[in-house]
Amino acid sequence: MSITQQHISLPEGSLGKQTTTLNLGPTHPATHGVFQNILEMDGERIVSAVPTVGYIHRAFEKLAERRPYNQITPITDRLNYCSSPINNMGWHMTVEKLAGIKIPKRVEYMRIIIMELSRIADHLVCNSVIGVDTGATAGFFYVFEKREDIYDIFEEICGSRLTTNIGRIGGLERNFSDRAWNLINGFLDSFPIVMKEFETLLNRNRIFMERTMGVGGISAERALQYGFTGPNLRAAGIDYDVRVNHPYSSYEDFDFKVPVGTTGDVYDRFLVRNGEIWESLSIIRQAIEKIQPLDPSVYHADVPDFYLPEKEDVYNKMEALIYHFKIIMGEMNIPVGEVYHAVEGGNGELGFYLISDGGRTPYRLHFRRPCFIYYQAYPEIIQGCMLSDAVVTMSSMNLIAGELDA
Amino acid sequence: MLTQEFIQEKLTAKFGADVSNFKDNYGILTFDANAAINLKVMNYLIEEKELDFSWLNDVTAIHYPDNVGAELAVVYLFQNMKAATRIRMKCYIDLAKPDIFTATSIHESANWQEREAYDFYGVNFIGHPNLIRIMNVDEMDYFPLRKEFPLEDQSRTDKDDQMFGRN
Numbered sequence: 001m002s003i004t005q006q007h008i009s010l011p012e013g014s015l016g017k018q019t020t021t022l023n024l025g026p027t028h029p030a031t032h033g034v035f036q037n038i039l040e041m042d043g044e045r046i047v048s049a050v051p052t053v054g055y056i057h058r059a060f061e062k063l064a065e066r067r068p069y070n071q072i073t074p075i076t077d078r079l080n081y082c083s084s085p086i087n088n089m090g091w092h093m094t095v096e097k098l099a100g101i102k103i104p105k106r107v108e109y110m111r112i113i114i115m116e117l118s119r120i121a122d123h124l125v126c127n128s129v130i131g132v133d134t135g136a137t138a139g140f141f142y143v144f145e146k147r148e149d150i151y152d153i154f155e156e157i158c159g160s161r162l163t164t165n166i167g168r169i170g171g172l173e174r175n176f177s178d179r180a181w182n183l184i185n186g187f188l189d190s191f192p193i194v195m196k197e198f199e200t201l202l203n204r205n206r207i208f209m210e211r212t213m214g215v216g217g218i219s220a221e222r223a224l225q226y227g228f229t230g231p232n233l234r235a236a237g238i239d240y241d242v243r244v245n246h247p248y249s250s251y252e253d254f255d256f257k258v259p260v261g262t263t264g265d266v267y268d269r270f271l272v273r274n275g276e277i278w279e280s281l282s283i284i285r286q287a288i289e290k291i292q293p294l295d296p297s298v299y300h301a302d303v304p305d306f307y308l309p310e311k312e313d314v315y316n317k318m319e320a321l322i323y324h325f326k327i328i329m330g331e332m333n334i335p336v337g338e339v340y341h342a343v344e345g346g347n348g349e350l351g352f353y354l355i356s357d358g359g360r361t362p363y364r365l366h367f368r369r370p371c372f373i374y375y376q377a378y379p380e381i382i383q384g385c386m387l388s389d390a391v392v393t394m395s396s397m398n399l400i401a402g403e404l405d406a
Numbered sequence: 407m408l409t410q411e412f413i414q415e416k417l418t419a420k421f422g423a424d425v426s427n428f429k430d431n432y433g434i435l436t437f438d439a440n441a442a443i444n445l446k447v448m449n450y451l452i453e454e455k456e457l458d459f460s461w462l463n464d465v466t467a468i469h470y471p472d473n474v475g476a477e478l479a480v481v482y483l484f485q486n487m488k489a490a491t492r493i494r495m496k497c498y499i500d501l502a503k504p505d506i507f508t509a510t511s512i513h514e515s516a517n518w519q520e521r522e523a524y525d526f527y528g529v530n531f532i533g534h535p536n537l538i539r540i541m542n543v544d545e546m547d548y549f550p551l552r553k554e555f556p557l558e559d560q561s562r563t564d565k566d567d568q569m570f571g572r573n
Contacts, residue, residue, distance in 0.1 A: 053518075053540060053541070054540055054541040054542065057541040057542065059541075059550065059551075061526070061551060062550060062551050062555075062557060065557060066556075066557035097432055098432070222514075224461055224487075225513065225514040225515065226514050226515050227461075227462060227463070227514075227515030238487070240487060245487075246490055246492075337431065337432070338436070339432045340432070340434055340483065340492070340494070341432075349463070351463070351464060351483075353464065353466065353481075353483075355468065364468050366464075366466040368463065368464045372518065372519075372522075373464075373515050373518070373519065374515075375518075376514070376515065376517055376518045377514075406541075
């Protein structure tokens with residue numbers, strides 16, 4: 001009996017076609033979050049891919065339109081949750097730019113320490129997961145211990161680990177404690193050994209190189225066309241780094257290199273991230289050195305209109321109570337205007353486009369999410385690849401579902 | 407040196423009254439362009455080698471319900487990579503007829519961003535290869551980021567604006 005005689009209704013053209021449709025995701029373990037790709041396969045080669053996004057869309061841009069400025073920080077946590085502090089700082093800096101708040105150098109350097117630590121954590125996750133997807137689980141477990149150390153530092157600084165909500169508009173919520181400094185210094189001592197070993201595990205590993213070199217490559221022109229930023233663009237050979245090209249938070253005071261690749265393939269992305277981890281370490285060291293001569297009691301700008309007063313003053317001083325009340329009720333004097341501020345996030349240029357009409361909430365807040373923009377290139381990159389290469393390519397692009405779907 | 411005055415001069419010399427309202431927004435030159443010539447301006451920004459704004463950084467939309475006849479603004483952020491300069495172009499369109507030409511033929515990265523602008527605001531990008539919803543479900547029959555869907559609880563009285571010196 002032929003298949004048509006069984007009265008099974010099949011989609012038009014599906015009997016004659018030579019390819020297989022494969023549904024990768026949305027909750028497949030190989031997809032690192034809620035991603036779906038409908039692949040058209042010829043044997044084990046991918047002919048075409050149709051990505052679906054939006055599975056965890058939470059309408060952050062709409063939510064932000066009713067939240068006072070200091071309540072938007074927790075939203076930014078949940079964009080790229082592998083490096084929340086960078087998002088938090090980016091948001092604070094956007095509002096500070098709009099309100100014209102000048103931040104003391106010491107606070108900017110402290111912010112840089114936090115941001116670079118989270119960049120290391122972000123890159124560690126991404127790079128070690130590339131290892132997992134090529135079959136090398138050891139490196140993943142090994143560096144995750146160090147990622148825990150970074151999260152311990154965040155916990156000491158702000159009280160939470162993953163979604164940090166770190167800092168405030170105008171500075172940090174509290175000074176670094178002695179224990180925090182000790183943890184940072186301890187991390188700087190112990191991490192390079194682990195990182196070296198992680199690199200020796202994979203960098204020249206024959207199997208790893210075979211699996212990643214020439215896989216998921218993209219040319220510099222195509223990468224620019226697709227709006228790539230961050231390590232993915234730099235792996236393709238373009239040295240665009242927001243920290244260098246549009247310096248913020250006093251990054252111009254620091255001396256660091258921007259690692260670039262040539263082919264833009266998975267292996268180059270891996271190497272660029274590893275290179276950036278070393279540069280981040282050097283930036284943190286420089287920041288600690290620069291902080292030494294500065295007044296150790298400064299951890300926020302002197303802006304009572306925006307920065308919450310000390311709790312003790314709130315209970316004992318009328319002025320402080322008024323400021324506290326106004327800030328909690330969202331009554332900060334935010335000027336009318338529109339501002340764009342971008343930071344170098346873990347996976348690219350994270351931009352905040354803020355339009356204020358002088359009210360207690362933004363009139364419009366748009367997040368420029370790097371991985372939403374460069375994920376468009378994914379079908380083109382994996383065309384003609386093996387299925388297993390598509391998985392490695394996805395993990396090497398450092399896609400974070402929270403940021404992709406906002 | 408790519409100064410804001412120079413960019414403004416170049417653009418007004420080429421497009422005259424079709425580009426207007428030049429303003430410096432915290433270091434980013436912002437201007438309005440006639441929505442009908444948005445692609446012409448984009449092409450000019452790329453082809454004029456002295457400007458070289460060949461990289462599209464960001465596309466989004468904004469809803470100004472009080473701006474009758476031009477309620478929706480489609481906002482582009484262009485970047486000159488070498489000079490590390492950004493400019494922003496706004497094209498206002500009518501909410502009743504929200505048509506604008508798609509930038510996908512010039513900048514590949516506009517594809518999903520325009521789909522997002524369509525999904526949130528209902529901007530109809532003419533010539534877009536795949537203008538369907540991207541974040542929300544396909545069955546949705548409204549555009550949620552428009553201002554007619556307020557989030558603030560309208561029945562609240564404890565946030566009396568007069569108490570805070572606003573009117």
